[in-house]
Amino acid sequence: APSPAPAAPQAPRPRQGGPAPRALTPAEQATRQRVLAVAAQREAERREQEKISILSAAEEARRREEEAARQALEDAKAQAIAEAAAREAAEAAGTEHVPAALAVTTDEAKPAIVAAPAAARPVTPAVRETLQLKPGGRPAGADDEDEAPRGPGGVRRPATVAPKRGVPVAPAKKLGDGNRRGGRIDVQAALEGADEKVRSLASVRRQRERERRQAELELLRADGVKVVREVILPETITVQELANRMAARGNEVVRALMKMGVMATITQAIDADTAELVVSEFGHKSRRVSDSDVEIGLEGEADEDADLQIRPPVVTIMGHVDHGKTSLLDALRHTAVAAGEAGGITQHIGAYQVKAPSGALITFLDTPGHEAFTAMRARGAAATDIVVLVVAADDGVMPQTIEAIKHAQAAGVPLIVAINKIDRPGADANRVRQELLQYEIVVEEMGGDTQDVEVSALKKLGLDKLEEAILLQAEVLELRANPDRSAEGAIIESRLDKGRGPVATVLVQKGTLHQGDTVVAGAQWGRVRAMLDDKGANVKSAGPSAPVEILGLSGAPVAGEPFVVVENEQRAREIVEYRAQKLRDRQAAAQTAGRGTMEEMLARIQAGAQKEVAIVVKADVQGSAEAIGVVVTKVGNEEVRVRVLYSGVGQITESDVQLAKASDAIIVAFNVRANVQARELSKSEGVDIRYYSIIYEVADDIEKLVKGKLAPVHREKFLGYAEIRQVFNITKTGKVAGCYVTEGLVKRGCGVRLLRDNVVIHQGELSQLKRFKDDVKEVARGYECGLSFAGFQDLREGDVVECYETEIVAA
Known part of the structure; x- marks a missing residue:
């Protein structure tokens, strides 16, 4: 009877009393698809990695077969040489020679390896004829080992040899044969081959580089004795520099210091005593030098008489004030x-x-x-x-x-x-x-x-x-003087120029100064960017007795300091660092000596035995600042002492005002002015800034201050500032400055000073003050006006006009 047809599958019925299954939302479907995509990607990556492992194992197997083929070829070469030698010996003895390949059974068909190396045996004419050797000793048709082509990784490819009949030769393996494509490799074989790492050519090169570097660092001679170096040790030296001078690794020097109990990084400095112990630990000799040794050889050697040439004389004009030196x-x-x-x-x-x-x-x-x-x-x-x-x-x-x-x-x-x-x-x-x-x-x-x-x-x-x-x-x-040598000379004057930076007037005494030379002048150094003669023209070189202005120094050097040209910037930095440190030490010692101990200072203050007047000096050039310091120091007496807190070049800044405030000092400004921030700070802090343009007025005021009678009859009253925006040429009047009053006000008939880069270049009176075409008495802040100066025409855009008036104060 026919079997009953299977029942059609029915949809699952919901449980009795339970809810029906709901459909997934679009967000859940997107999440599910994203998870499935990630899983598929991971599976593909796993398969790709497995394929790479299998291919790597196949490549390793191919390399092993090539190595075996090369070894078989070398064995065949050795066997051929042995057969030829045996045949020659049999002919000499008159017996019949049986080849070794026929004397062994098939099971024992292995190449006979001669105990002695083939290269040690003499190659007779019979051997040469049997192997068809080339004149150089290589078999005909075979490449020399050095001439054999190289394969991947630097491995030489096996070369084929064509010996005479009767010499068994293992078949050479062609590049590319193996199990890369033909034959299957199971996972077990691939895993077994993957355990052996193949060394790359880059790894071999790195190893050779390390060995070469190690040999250079250790500096071994042929006899294996280490080179003993003489290491020069200054008073302080960094760990890296010490390692460089010993030709050792930096970490080795750090390790040696740690053994001595000194924890220092490679960039930290150590003292000469510790460095000397490290040098002796490494087996070198040390030589201690002082910091002042950087100046040894700074001045050039004495010139030979044959190199000297006639130079112009340097003449100084001296005499009493107002006797006509400058006029002459x-x-x-x-x-x-x-x-x-x-x-x-x-x-x-x-x-x-x-x-x-x-x-x-x-x-x-x-x-x-x-x-x-x-x-x-x-x-x-x-x-x-x-x-x-x-x-x-x-x-x-x-x-x-x-x-x-x-x-x-x-x-x-x-x-x-x-x-x-x-x-x-x-x-x-x-x-x-x-x-x-x-x-x-x-x-x-x-x-x-x-x-x-x-x-x-x-x-x-x-x-x-x-x-x-x-x-x-x-x-x-x-x-x-000898013009064909590096230049030496003296700094005549120096100043700070807003547009050009530090400018120094130098007198070349020896050699020739060229543009681009590296110059050390006192505690400043720099490369000569430009040189100007006394007429303001640019020059490329200056010979002996030539005065020039040089630009490019790091700061304004002290007038009177010698300058010298050095060979490179590193030497210049070393000299300047040493001189700057020496200057700081000298200043610190002077301040300490001036203050004395705290008990002594308190005792003098309580007893009223000593008082002092502190001043801060700012001038337009270094020579004036130094001269003012000499003047005011002479003014002091046994009861009241005048102390110069700071003497510098350039405009007055906020730091100068803060220094004067902290020391209850006054600021002496010689041909310079304070910037806006410094003026506001001086007003708020109550710091007195006194402006001068003639040197003996400074001495007179300080002397009155010392005597407690500082109440001058004529005192200046500041009125305001006006900035020159445009300069006009008027036929009858001359140059007229179109100005904008930035502070205070400008009065007709008041005294004026013309400031350029905060340096006074003219002092006089206003000849005209106009508002549009009308003459006015004064112009307030925020308005424009026209100014003309009596007897002065050198007006430029950007100059500042300072207006003041003199008032009489009762003594």
Whole structure:
């Protein structure tokens, strides 16, 4: 009977009393599909990894077969050499030779390996004929091992050998044969082959590089003895630098320090004693040097006489204030410098080069004549060859004249007396000669050896005789220098320029200074970016006795410091770091000595035995700042001492005001101004800033302050600032400045100072003050106005006009 048909599958019925199955939401379906996709991707990655493992195992098996084929080929070579040697021996004995391949059974068909190496056996003509050897000793048709082609990983491919009949040779395996495609590999074989790592060519190269580096670090000679180096040790040295000097690894030096109980990183510095122990631990010799040794050899060696050439003389003009030194130099240079000096007094050292009618060059240094500039004048005398002593014929010898004579005599330089102002009524040159006898200055007219020339700077009389006298004295001195060497010289003056940075006026004394040279000047260094002569023209080089301005230094060096050209920037940094540290130590010692102990200072204050006036000096150039420091220090007495807290160059900043506030000091500003932030801070903190443009006024005010009588009759009252926005040329009036009042107000008839980069370049009065076309009495802040200055036309956009008025205060 036919079997009953199977029942059709029925849909599952819901349980009695239970809810019906709900359909999946779109979010759940998306999540399910994403999970299934991730699972499928992981499965594909697993299969791919398994395939890679199998292929790696196949590659390893192929490499093993190639190695076995190469070994069989080498065995065949050895067997062929042995057969040839045996055949030759049998022919010599007269017996029949049986090949070794026929003498063994099939089961024992293995290549006979000769005990002695084949290379040690002599190759006879019979052997050469049997193996068909090439003249170099290689079988014909076979590649030499060095000439064999290389396969992957640097392994040489086995070369085929075609020996004569009767020599069994294992078949060579071709590259690409194996089980890569043909034959199947099970998982067990692949896992067994995967355990053995194949070394790559990069790994071999890294190993060889490590071995080479190790050999270089250890510095082994052929006999295996380690090289003993002489390690130079300064007072402090970093761990890395010490390792470099010993040609050792940095971590080895750190490990040696840890054994000694010193925990230091590779960038930290250690002292010379610890470094010496480390050097002895590594088996080297050490040599201690001092920090000051960086300056050894800084100055060049002495020049040979054959290298010396005639150089221009360096002449310093000295004399009493207002005796006509700068005017005499103006007449020689045919320029007008004295008119630009405040009060007609020279405030800085100027260096100029003048060409005489004969074509000879003369370098002049114009030093200030006031006694406040004693230190500057002393430096000028030290850098000079000849001193021209200017004495006014109507005044005669004055105190500063005597001081100049002493400086010239101390410097050991010859004197030439220039008796100036002989055109004035009452001028008596003979009286000047008589007065000079008191100071051991005997002129030629009176039987001495000092030249004297009567000149008039105003009328330009006797200037040619003065130049002849200078050149004659220079010829007697035989001034010579070697221009073909690195430059050396002295800093005449330095200042900070807002647009160009630190600018230093230097006098080259030896060698030639080139643009791009690395220069060390005192505690500053830099590469010479540009050089300018006394006329403001750019020059590429400056020879002996040439004064130039150089740009590119790291800071403004101290006037009078020597400068020298060094070979590289590293040497310059070492020298400057040493000098800066020495300067800091000296300043710290001076401050400590000045303060004394806390108990001593408190005792002096309680007893009222000692008081002091503290000042902060800011000037436009370094020489002025130093001169002010000398002046105010002399003003002090036993009861009240004047102390200069800080002396610097440039505008007054907030840090200067804060320093003065902390020490209850006043700020002395010489030809500089405070910036906006410093002015506001000084007003809020009550710090007194005093502005000066003539040096002896500083001394007078400080002296009154010391005596407790600082109540000047005339006191300046600040009115306001105006910024020049545009300069107009008016036919009858000249240059008129279109200004915008930024602070305070501007009054007609008030005193004005013209500031350029916060440095005073002119002081005078307003000749006109206009608002549009109308003359006005004053212009307040936030308005524009037109200003013109009496007797001054050098106006530029961006200059600032400072307005003030003088008020009378009861004493």
